[in-house]
Amino acid sequence: MSLTLGIDIGSTTAKIALMEGDEVIYRHYERHYSKVREKSIEIVESLREIIKDREFKVSISGSAGFGICKAVGIDFAQEVFATAEAIKFLEPDTDVVIELGGEDAKILFLSGGTEERMNGSCAGGTGAFIDQMVTLLAIDAKTFDEISLNYNKIYPVASRCGVFAKTDVQPLLNQGVNKEDITASIFQAVVDQTISGLAQGRKIKGKVMFLGGPLFFYKGLQKRFQESLKLDDEHAIFPEYAQYSVAIGVALCARMNSQSFTCDSLLAKLQESKNVASSNKYLEPLFANDEEYQEFLARHESASVDEVSIDEAFERNGFRKVDAFIGVDCGSTTTKLVIIDEFNRILYQFYNSNQGNPASVIHDQLQYIYENFGDKIHIKGSAVTGYGEELIKAGFNLDAGLVETIAHLKAAQHFNPQVDFIIDIGGQDMKCFYIKNKTIDSIMLNEACSSGCGSFIETFARSMGYDVQTFSQFGLDSKHPVEL
Known part of the structure; x- marks a missing residue:
């Protein structure tokens, strides 16, 4: 044959x-x-x-x-045609096909008038979206799926984009909602996006075939689809050849x-x-030569903060406790903590993923600081900003909570009192604000999409098999960047 x-x-x-x-x-x-x-x-x-x-x-x-x-x-x-051919060959009595891929999603209506619906410019509710959520919760994909089957409550989570989803998920984490409920809620968001965004009111009924990698590997996603569409085992088909x-x-x-x-x-x-x-259309490289790159580094490093170790500051202070101030930035994907002295020198700094539980990260850091430096510093004040501001302020009795933009302005004016424009790219948001008369005059920020933010870059780097540092260096060294 x-x-x-x-x-x-x-x-x-x-x-x-x-x-x-x-x-x-x-x-x-x-x-x-x-x-x-x-x-x-x-x-x-x-x-x-x-x-x-x-x-x-x-x-x-x-x-x-x-x-x-x-x-x-x-x-x-063409993949839609190929999918239809496969179903006609393997399961000819199928009424509807729902297929989720890495960055695309589609529904094929095969009975009652053949019709195909497919996502357009956004990968919300696809495998890449789920990958982002797995990264956010700092667990592996297998664990993410397994714990989703043990949920007690479903919370509303947007799935149109990573920005909206993370904006919903982060407060749930900050409030101490268990990850079983959050993972199931994320899968439910994928279901809602597929049904509302693609079916658009057309009834999904009869024998429904679920295809694609995400619908094969994630049993929790299968369960959310089956329950949402009210399909019994005879009408919800999850074949072993789905992927x-x-x-x-x-x-x-x-x-x-x-x-x-x-x-x-x-x-x-x-x-x-x-x-x-x-x-492809190519762009100019970021740096024409190594000399340009070194000039770039020197220019940016000139806006640095003096650093001194706590031990050295303690010794310079005549072995008396050093007055210190703690600042915490609890962001969408990372947690940052800095201790400065009265001369604005950095005594200690920490930057890491919040691992889906920023309160635990801050707790561990504060415990480390007290155990190792408690006899050398006198904490005179503390403040927090970012997504986790309220949780961290209340949980650890910090003195103040600051709106993120005010924290940015305060820091920028330390480096340049005449600053008139600030741009910030974070894990899932980017914003720029104009400064007029030393106050914030107007703010612009991304709303409907997290493309171009830190999590976008991190997910892209992982999809190519690199960590962010390696990915970044490749970009700096590139001689022929492609216009995307």
Whole structure:
């Protein structure tokens, strides 16, 4: 019987399905970390032992697969069409298909008038959104899913964007709501986004097929969908091939192709795609040379704060307690704590993820400070700002809580009394404000999207397999930045 190979290269993962006749004889699923062409070659290499010298037909699908097809002339299969082909082949009596991917979501209505609905410019309510929430709660994806099954209460959480979701989730964390309830609430938000944003009033009924990686791996998400749509086990289908469905459909589409390949000839094509010149528009590098980079560093380092260790300050003070002041910034994703002396020198500083529980992070830090420096500093005052302001102020009896913009202004005027504009990019928000007559005159901030914020950069770095520091250095060293 003839062999057909379907390759589905999505925004975050690569999937393949090898069919012999009507039987799927091999399938594979893994993240590609944006190394799309390298991963395609690796996948085909892994098929050598199975296919050997036999010829086969192949098609490629997915948001990241189109570029390969365009570069080397391999047939492309549109993923919605491929999904429909797979369902007609595997479960022909299906009425509705709901599929969630890394960055896309779609609903296919197959009975009562065929219709397809798909998300547009926002990845809210998809796998990437869930990844962001996993990062925010500082637990692994498996634990996130497992604890969601033990919830007691569902809280309203927006899923249109990471900004809105985190704005809802962070107060829940600050209020001590257990993570079981929060994870289930996040899954419910994904369900609400899918139904309200895509179905848009059209009834989801009959036999409903749930496809895609998130709907295969997250049992808590399955449960929220089934309960929300009031589907029994006979009408809510979560197949074991959910994450391979598009690849199977692509393999079925490949039957119509005229061109056949061997592993060697397909690998040659894929290798060829690595050498095809990109049609992307390029920008100027951030720095023309190392001299420019060093000048940049020197200019920024000139606006630094003097630092002295607590031990040294204690010794300089004649071994008497040093007057100290504590400032805490409890943000959306990170917690910052600084101790300064009366001369505005930094005695101690801390910066880390709030690990989904900022109160615990602050508690541990204060305990460390008291145990190690309690006999060397006299805390004269304390203040807090950020998302967790009220919680931290009340929980640790801090003297004052400050609005974040006022804290920014105070710090900026310390460095430059004539400052007239401030821009701040945080974990999930960005804002800029104009200063007039040494007071804040107007403020602008992002509202509907967290694109371009810290969590966006962090998630992007992780999706490519790097930590933020490595990712940042690559950006600084880039000679040919691509316009995105």
